[in-house]
Amino acid sequence: MKTDNHFKSLSLSVIWAWMFLFALLPFCLVIIASLMSHNESDLITLPTTLANYQHLNNSTYIRIFEKSFVIAGISTLLCLIIGYPFAYIIARMQSRWKSFLLLLVIIPFWTSSLIRSYALIAIIKAKGILNSLLIAFGIIDQPLAILFTNYAVMIGLIYNLLPFMILPIMTNVERLDQRLIDAAKDLGANRFTTFRKIIIPLTMPGIIAGSILVFLPAMTIFYIPDILGGAKSIMLGNLIQNQFLISQNWPMGSAFSAVLTLILVTLILVHVWVTRGNKKREWL
Amino acid sequence: MVKNVVELRGVYKSLHDHEILHDINLEVREGEFLTLLGPSGCGKTTLLRLISGFETPTSGNIFIDGKNVSGLPPHQRHVHTVFQSYALFPHMTVFENIAFGLRCQKVPLPEIKERVANVLRMVKLEKYAERKPSQLSGGQQQRVAIARAAVNRPRVLLLDEPLSALDYRLRKTMQIELKQLQRTLGITFIFVTHDQEEALSMSDRVVVIQEGCIEQVGTPRQVYEEPGTLKVATFIGEVNIFAGEIMSTENGKHVTLRILDKLRKAKSTRPCTPGEKVHVVVRPEDVRVWNLHEVEDATDMFTGTVEEVIYKGTTVDLIVRLADNTIVAATEFFDEDDDRLEYKIGSQIWVSWTPGWEVILPHED
Amino acid sequence: MNTTTLRNSTYLSLIYLFFYIPIIVLIVYSFNNTTFSLVWHGFTWRWYVDLFSDGDLWIATWHSFFLGIASATGATFLGMLTAVSLYRYRFPGRNFLNGLIFILILSPEIVTGAALLILFTFFHLPLGFMSLLLAHICFCIPFVIVTTYSRLISFDKNIFEAAKDLGASDFIIMIRIILPLLSPALFASWLLSFTLSLDDVIISYFVSGPEFQILPLQIYSMVRSGIKPEINALCSVLFCVTVTMVVLAQLALRKKT
Numbered sequence: 047m048k049t050d051n052h053f054k055s056l057s058l059s060v061i062w063a064w065m066f067l068f069a070l071l072p073f074c075l076v077i078i079a080s081l082m083s084h085n086e087s088d089l090i091t092l093p094t095t096l097a098n099y100q101h102l103n104n105s106t107y108i109r110i111f112e113k114s115f116v117i118a119g120i121s122t123l124l125c126l127i128i129g130y131p132f133a134y135i136i137a138r139m140q141s142r143w144k145s146f147l148l149l150l151v152i153i154p155f156w157t158s159s160l161i162r163s164y165a166l167i168a169i170i171k172a173k174g175i176l177n178s179l180l181i182a183f184g185i186i187d188q189p190l191a192i193l194f195t196n197y198a199v200m201i202g203l204i205y206n207l208l209p210f211m212i213l214p215i216m217t218n219v220e221r222l223d224q225r226l227i228d229a230a231k232d233l234g235a236n237r238f239t240t241f242r243k244i245i246i247p248l249t250m251p252g253i254i255a256g257s258i259l260v261f262l263p264a265m266t267i268f269y270i271p272d273i274l275g276g277a278k279s280i281m282l283g284n285l286i287q288n289q290f291l292i293s294q295n296w297p298m299g300s301a302f303s304a305v306l307t308l309i310l311v312t313l314i315l316v317h318v319w320v321t322r323g324n325k326k327r328e329w330l
Numbered sequence: 331m332v333k334n335v336v337e338l339r340g341v342y343k344s345l346h347d348h349e350i351l352h353d354i355n356l357e358v359r360e361g362e363f364l365t366l367l368g369p370s371g372c373g374k375t376t377l378l379r380l381i382s383g384f385e386t387p388t389s390g391n392i393f394i395d396g397k398n399v400s401g402l403p404p405h406q407r408h409v410h411t412v413f414q415s416y417a418l419f420p421h422m423t424v425f426e427n428i429a430f431g432l433r434c435q436k437v438p439l440p441e442i443k444e445r446v447a448n449v450l451r452m453v454k455l456e457k458y459a460e461r462k463p464s465q466l467s468g469g470q471q472q473r474v475a476i477a478r479a480a481v482n483r484p485r486v487l488l489l490d491e492p493l494s495a496l497d498y499r500l501r502k503t504m505q506i507e508l509k510q511l512q513r514t515l516g517i518t519f520i521f522v523t524h525d526q527e528e529a530l531s532m533s534d535r536v537v538v539i540q541e542g543c544i545e546q547v548g549t550p551r552q553v554y555e556e557p558g559t560l561k562v563a564t565f566i567g568e569v570n571i572f573a574g575e576i577m578s579t580e581n582g583k584h585v586t587l588r589i590l591d592k593l594r595k596a597k598s599t600r601p602c603t604p605g606e607k608v609h610v611v612v613r614p615e616d617v618r619v620w621n622l623h624e625v626e627d628a629t630d631m632f633t634g635t636v637e638e639v640i641y642k643g644t645t646v647d648l649i650v651r652l653a654d655n656t657i658v659a660a661t662e663f664f665d666e667d668d669d670r671l672e673y674k675i676g677s678q679i680w681v682s683w684t685p686g687w688e689v690i691l692p693h694e695d
Numbered sequence: 696m697n698t699t700t701l702r703n704s705t706y707l708s709l710i711y712l713f714f715y716i717p718i719i720v721l722i723v724y725s726f727n728n729t730t731f732s733l734v735w736h737g738f739t740w741r742w743y744v745d746l747f748s749d750g751d752l753w754i755a756t757w758h759s760f761f762l763g764i765a766s767a768t769g770a771t772f773l774g775m776l777t778a779v780s781l782y783r784y785r786f787p788g789r790n791f792l793n794g795l796i797f798i799l800i801l802s803p804e805i806v807t808g809a810a811l812l813i814l815f816t817f818f819h820l821p822l823g824f825m826s827l828l829l830a831h832i833c834f835c836i837p838f839v840i841v842t843t844y845s846r847l848i849s850f851d852k853n854i855f856e857a858a859k860d861l862g863a864s865d866f867i868i869m870i871r872i873i874l875p876l877l878s879p880a881l882f883a884s885w886l887l888s889f890t891l892s893l894d895d896v897i898i899s900y901f902v903s904g905p906e907f908q909i910l911p912l913q914i915y916s917m918v919r920s921g922i923k924p925e926i927n928a929l930c931s932v933l934f935c936v937t938v939t940m941v942v943l944a945q946l947a948l949r950k951k952t
Contacts, residue, residue, distance in 0.1 A: 050864055053864075068814070068833045072810035075817055149942065153941050156891070156894075156937065157937045158893070159894070161914070165720065168717070268897065273919065283897075286809060290809055290812065300809065384856060411856075411857070417854045419872060421876055479860075479861075
């Protein structure tokens with residue numbers, strides 16, 4: 047039908063226009079900007095230069111990058127260790143409470159992580175709930191200095207990003223065929239072997255997806271180090287925030303963003319490689 | 331003269347360099363119940379979709395009511411499809427589902443109400459007009475799917491394996507109902523199935539399709555009793571195949587065959603020449619077996635040993651191994667009082683059939 | 696209750712407590728009649744009253760709600776169009792589009808924020824409501840697409856062919872079949888986009904201007920400068936609002952047609 051073709055063309059035009067303008071173009075501009083210079087009056091000017099990438103070799107930047115990498119890495123690992131059993135248990139539940147429990151995990155996923163990070167302050171500060179409880183139970187004498195340290199940042203990251211690890215693993219575990227586990231047991235595998243050789247490899251796509259969803263934000267959510275780590279705590283996110291909004295050095299900030307995007311693409315390729323056997327590639 | 335409501339001439343269909351349909355020539359008569367029968371993957375569903383307009387032929391022409399419909403989209407062809415999964419709109423009531431096509435054609439509301447009520451009466455679902463599909467049983471959903479298509483008064487109704495999702499009993503009931511419905515509606519039905527029993531019991535004519543080619547078109551009786559090729563013979567029903575040679579012919583129809591070193595008289599529907607190699611096909615229910623002592627003149631019979639006796643309730647199937655290791659299946663109606671049917675595994679018997687009940691086919695490898 | 700179940704239940708409870716205790720503490724302390732101490736000094740509505748008389752906050756709230764409604768609507772419309780087109784049509788670049796959406800979901804917000812900032816500057820778009828609106832629609836669309844598409848693939852795909860067979864044009868199919876069947880998913884997508892917009896800090900930080908104040912950025916600056924009890928009340932309110940939206944969205948998604 048002629049009108050059908052019009053409808054289809056119109057829809058596709060709108061979609062492609064939006065995608066081009068607001069998905070493709072911005073990222074291209076970032077790459078271009080990272081290759082430009084800046085001066086007092088213009089945020090981005092010619093000449094093109096690789097200087098920004100060379101500046102990445104600066105020892106301060108490298109230190110910050112390493113620190114972000116380590117903190118984000120440890121947080122991701124802890125999210126995995128804490129979150130995997132949680133996801134596994136819930137995914138395999140048969141009880142009628144399951145949807146309710148699921149809802150309780152989804153709520154933190156969608157609500158403001160700024161608010162939730164702020165809520166942590168009351169718990170971990172020197173006169174906070176955690177310290178009061180520990181002192182009251184006689185476990186420690188002096189309050190632990192958690193707030194405004196790297197530990198606070200890590201707790202904040204784990205607190206905010208744990209749902210992002212749980213949900214992909216959970217969807218993956220739900221699709222796990224129980225018969226495979228039964229077959230392994232039937233052939234004589236104990237629980238540990240079954241877990242190591244059957245369950246982990248089969249849930250690897252979920253693990254990778256969860257790790258991507260935790261690791262990248264962990265490196266770049268700037269308000270968590272800001273409010274929980276204090277003024278001294280600068281991670282990659284704060285660095286980029288600074289470059290764009292305080293130093294007004296957009297090309298430098300773009301260079302950082304480009305590096306981040308490269309890390310993202312690498313992780314995605316890992317995910318694609320791990321799921322290469324699966325025919326149905328769904329969005330997480 | 332009976333009109334051809336659908337005609338396919340020289341239709342080919344290929345997808346991704348893979349030929350699905352090869353040189354299809356078919357005439358569908360007005361008012362008939364035609365079944366496209368074939369195993370999975372033979373192309374019968376593709377053929378249906380070519381007629382309905384959801385696929386276009388790679389070459390060849392399709393005519394509906396004498397008009398070439400190449401390039402015409404589905405809804406302009408006056409044919410409608412009933413899908414295997416029924417595809418009822420889950421958010422609409424039965425009434426709205428059936429009225430959908432009429433609404434798209436902008437038929438005035440009073441007429442819609444009347445036509446929908448009529449067709450609901452025909453499928454015996456008058457009281458269900460306000461229900462949603464999820465509140466209906468499988469059989470009822472199917473009747474709604476048929477009603478939805480039929481209310482638009484198509485020239486042909488195309489049904490794509492509509493009964494395959496139903497359980498055995500419901501299938502049997504629906505087969506009878508569909509046949510009656512077709513007569514009541516008076517619309518030509520083109521029905522696709524892989525179930526040969528279904529095809530034989532419901533159709534006016536059967537089109538046997540294998541590997542993209544039409545093997546045979548005929549009434550159920552023709553297709554079953556006079557298969558034109560070995561493929562058709564083996565696809566429909568059980569069959570015993572013997573290799574043979576024509577020894578002599580008389581007036582074209584009566585021939586003398588040599589099978590397994592025995593000479594037998596037979597009838598052929600095609601012209602045969604002496605010395606010609608043929609395949610002889612005999613249905614198990616046409617095979618007769620006798621105990622050795624029961625027969626005096628066994629010149630045209632074969633000796634065999636009973637290998638299996640399978641009691642099936644109404645029939646007893648015997649698997650017999652002949653002297654040259656050919657396996658023959660024989661089916662007899664089980665008669666409680668007839669001792670003759672007490673065969674034991676290992677017994678020696680004579681195997682034969684009434685001359686004329688076999689079908690002689692050209693030799694195929 | 697056997698030991699496995701006991702162990703599992705304990706583990707689950709611990710994690711749930713971990714999630715919710717800070718929030719509960721927050722809400723409880725929003726009623727605490729004291730400025731700084733964590734000791735309970737009695738129940739009070741004081742901070743909520745202060746909150747409601749803060750004119751600046753009201754403006755920011757109104758701005759955020761308006762922005763949220765506009766972004767959610769825009770994102771739901773465009774996202775639905777994309778999901779339906781991806782589902783129904785084969786077109787060149789389809790796989791590329793899939794990949795693009797996948798990358799958008801995973802992309803860190805800071806990169807998206809920076810990229811959009813550069814984009815808007817490139818087009819000389821002043822930073823304010825428009826830049827925020829476009830940015831919010833941008834990051835909400837992938838979630839709408841994923842939610843809507845999952846709902847679409849759960850339908851019997853023959854339904855669309857049946858509709859075409861009966862004479863429906865693509866437009867009619869969209870209006871009479873797709874939209875009604877998708878309405879729970881669209882409702883849920885709208886609500887989820889609204890909460891995403893309401894809570895967004897990072898991207899908004901990059902693309903907002905001084906003229907159009909929004910709530911999350913107000914909260915951020917308040918938290919950094921340390922004016923405490925009002926924040927507790929504000930956060931509690933905002934939290935409860937978003938929880939309501941999320942619960943409604945989940946109920947809608949669970950509904951079968």
